[in-house]
Amino acid sequence: MSGLTSNLAPARAPMVLAIMALAFVLLALSGVAFGSTWIPLDQVTRVILGAGEKTQNLIVLQLRLPRVVIAALAGGGMAAAGFLLQKITRNSLASPGVLGVIDGAALGVVIFLALLSNESNSLVTSIAYQPVAATLGALAAISLVFILSGRQASSAIRLLLFGIAIAAVAKAVTIVMMLIGPIYRTSQAARWIAGAVNEINWSEIQVTALAMLPLLLLALIAARKLPPADLDEVSARGVGLDLPAFRVLVFALAAALTSVSVAFVGGVGFIGLMAPHLARLLVGRNVYAGLVGSFLLGAIMLVAADLIVRVAFAPIEVPAGTVTAVIGAPYFLFLLMGRQRHDG
Amino acid sequence: MTDSAMDHRISVDNLSLAYGAVSVLNALSLPILKGKITVLAGPNGCGKSTLLRAIRRLHRPSGGQVRLGDVDISTLNDRMLARQIGLLAQSPSAPDDMTVEELVRLGRYPHQSMMQPWSADDAAALDRAMAGTGVDHLRKRRLGSLSGGQLQRVWIAMVLAQETDVVCLDEPVNHLDMAHQLDCLDLVRQLNADFGRTVVLVLHDLNLAARYADRLVFLRDGAIAASGTPEELMTEATIARVFDVQSMVITDPVHGRPLCIPLRTQSSTIPA
Numbered sequence: 001m002s003g004l005t006s007n008l009a010p011a012r013a014p015m016v017l018a019i020m021a022l023a024f025v026l027l028a029l030s031g032v033a034f035g036s037t038w039i040p041l042d043q044v045t046r047v048i049l050g051a052g053e054k055t056q057n058l059i060v061l062q063l064r065l066p067r068v069v070i071a072a073l074a075g076g077g078m079a080a081a082g083f084l085l086q087k088i089t090r091n092s093l094a095s096p097g098v099l100g101v102i103d104g105a106a107l108g109v110v111i112f113l114a115l116l117s118n119e120s121n122s123l124v125t126s127i128a129y130q131p132v133a134a135t136l137g138a139l140a141a142i143s144l145v146f147i148l149s150g151r152q153a154s155s156a157i158r159l160l161l162f163g164i165a166i167a168a169v170a171k172a173v174t175i176v177m178m179l180i181g182p183i184y185r186t187s188q189a190a191r192w193i194a195g196a197v198n199e200i201n202w203s204e205i206q207v208t209a210l211a212m213l214p215l216l217l218l219a220l221i222a223a224r225k226l227p228p229a230d231l232d233e234v235s236a237r238g239v240g241l242d243l244p245a246f247r248v249l250v251f252a253l254a255a256a257l258t259s260v261s262v263a264f265v266g267g268v269g270f271i272g273l274m275a276p277h278l279a280r281l282l283v284g285r286n287v288y289a290g291l292v293g294s295f296l297l298g299a300i301m302l303v304a305a306d307l308i309v310r311v312a313f314a315p316i317e318v319p320a321g322t323v324t325a326v327i328g329a330p331y332f333l334f335l336l337m338g339r340q341r342h343d344g
Numbered sequence: 345m346t347d348s349a350m351d352h353r354i355s356v357d358n359l360s361l362a363y364g365a366v367s368v369l370n371a372l373s374l375p376i377l378k379g380k381i382t383v384l385a386g387p388n389g390c391g392k393s394t395l396l397r398a399i400r401r402l403h404r405p406s407g408g409q410v411r412l413g414d415v416d417i418s419t420l421n422d423r424m425l426a427r428q429i430g431l432l433a434q435s436p437s438a439p440d441d442m443t444v445e446e447l448v449r450l451g452r453y454p455h456q457s458m459m460q461p462w463s464a465d466d467a468a469a470l471d472r473a474m475a476g477t478g479v480d481h482l483r484k485r486r487l488g489s490l491s492g493g494q495l496q497r498v499w500i501a502m503v504l505a506q507e508t509d510v511v512c513l514d515e516p517v518n519h520l521d522m523a524h525q526l527d528c529l530d531l532v533r534q535l536n537a538d539f540g541r542t543v544v545l546v547l548h549d550l551n552l553a554a555r556y557a558d559r560l561v562f563l564r565d566g567a568i569a570a571s572g573t574p575e576e577l578m579t580e581a582t583i584a585r586v587f588d589v590q591s592m593v594i595t596d597p598v599h600g601r602p603l604c605i606p607l608r609t610q611s612s613t614i615p616a
Contacts, residue, residue, distance in 0.1 A: 090439065221458070228453050230442060234433035235499075237402055239506065240426030240454035285446065 013289035016282050020296040031068040031307045032060055071197040071306045072299035073208050075271050077261030079298020081254040082272030083291055087226050088250040089156040095273035096258035100141040100166035102267040107170040108137020109192045110177045113185040131263035138259030141166050195268030195321025197306050204264050211260045226287040268321040270328020271298050353378040358408035361398055368394045369566045381536050381543040383553040386563035387587050392546050393514055400431045400512050426454035430508040434515050436499050440488030444498050451505030473505035493524035510542045529556050554578050554601050562586045578602035
């Protein structure tokens with residue numbers, strides 16, 4: 001890992017970021033162009049600029065563009081959260097999943113589906129409240145992690161262990177509820193848990209964007225304090241950074257980013273692990289470049305995953321999260337094995 | 345170094361500190377003279393590292409205070425304190441893929457803010473620190489590729505770049521071989537002489553302490569057992585009282601400093 005980064009001068013980071021941004025735009029356009037009917041790229045551009053014809057307007061603006069946009073936001077948000085966590089824990093295997101946030105959100109969704117269904121298996125309320133339930137579940141899980149860890153919350157490893165424990169409990173309860181629940185709930189919950197970006201409308205995107213923007217700004221502000229956070233606690237405090245307090249703040253920020261990201265699309269796995277890791281390999285140690293690069297790569301990954309499920313499995317809607325898991329799990333194993341060699 | 349900074353001097357007043365129910369420092373008072381090297385020494389568990397950390401406000405005292413000039417350090421914010429007192433931790437750590445320059449730059453962190461990004465002053469301080477510690481040629485090297493001695497120099501460079509009037513070092517030669525111990529402490533003395541920094545050192549080795557200290561402070565059971573010049577403190581009686589060791593103290597024929605030859609512990613039954 002250090003071998004690759006050391007060959008990249010920091011001056012190359014802006015170039016790498018520009019290439020990522022370009023790749024993202026091309027991928028997003030293809031994401032809109034591909035589908036049950038192919039819409040050529042020039043016509044996609046025309047629709048986006050407001051000069052398209054009626055059917056194409058409908059397909060592009062109401063069906064395809066929303067899922068591309070939400071995929072970009074959710075993938076980017078999770079990757080940014082993963083970047084913050086990997087930096088603050090000084091551990092490249094940390095990811096938003098280990099905070100208990102995603103499993104807490106999943107439990108929120110399952111409880112929502114269970115409590116608000118009637119005897120004929122249909123929801124007594126609008127499915128639009130499902131993200132609210134996810135967010136509440138996420139908040140409950142991370143609050144529990146912080147409350148239980150108490151004074152130990154400033155220790156990265158302790159907090160991660162509490163997160164893993166809470167995640168395991170949430171996962172167990174989720175499975176029990178899915179097993180004893182009716183079919184509708186089970187398949188709906190399974191969709192959320194796998195992570196899918198279809199059935200998204202613009203107002204949901206608006207909510208996600210409005211919640212995520214301030215969090216991303218906070219992340220950029222917090223990034224200034226990330227370099228001294230690379231040091232041990234005593235040395236960090238020696239140069240004026242109260243590391244324990246800062247760590248709690250970054251954990252909370254990452255948890256918030258994750259819950260906003262997963263609220264609508266569900267628990268897309270491994271992007272929060274892979275994207276920041278790759279970003280650091282590509283752009284080097286600069287924290288701002290790392291944060292922006294993580295967001296771009298996360299966006300690219302989820303948009304690409306959604307494109308793959310649409311092209312490969314049409315007309316069945318397979319959750320995009322299955323693709324990220326299929327690619328992400330081996331990547332995680334690869335990282336683990338590489339690490340074992342380092343540790344000896 | 346600014347002129348106003350020359351007024352600073354640390355005084356520890358009636359400082360008490362406890363870890364939970366265990367009392368570590370008991371109403372301890374100590375002046376730290378400006379521009380001098382003060383070495384804290386004493387047997388294991390005497391509280392010397394705790395005292396150093398309390399001076400740098402890493403521990404909250406249960407009583408008393410530490411004053412920097414006339415200011416109680418508990419009233420300073422983290423950045424202001426970090427601009428006045430630097431600290432080299434006992435076992436500092438940083439990622440292996442961090443470069444030397446990156447690490448030394450972190451010494452400038454307390455001088456920067458959102459409104460005050462990296463400036464020419466910071467760059468000049470960075471260059472001074474790297475030149476002063478002789479690590480300039482290592483600038484682009486990764487920390488993981490350095491030897492133990494080089495790494496310790498780089499950490500000292502980071503603390504130097506902070507440009508604080510007071511520098512605290514917690515057992516800086518612990519893991520170094522004899523050559524690097526001397527090298528490291530010579531460097532500290534040179535920084536004290538050339539940059540006029542007030543230095544507070546925790547050292548385990550009595551003879552190294554006697555060789556480099558202007559003022560020597562012996563701690564025992566959380567209190568000051570003795571303080572003074574090395575010549576005043578390095579007596580057979582004092583060493584026996586503080587360390588429970590019978591010794592012979594001679595004058596180092598090369599440096600003229602007192603040199604302790606330990607004979608046996610006072611509880612020992614084996615004849616010397």
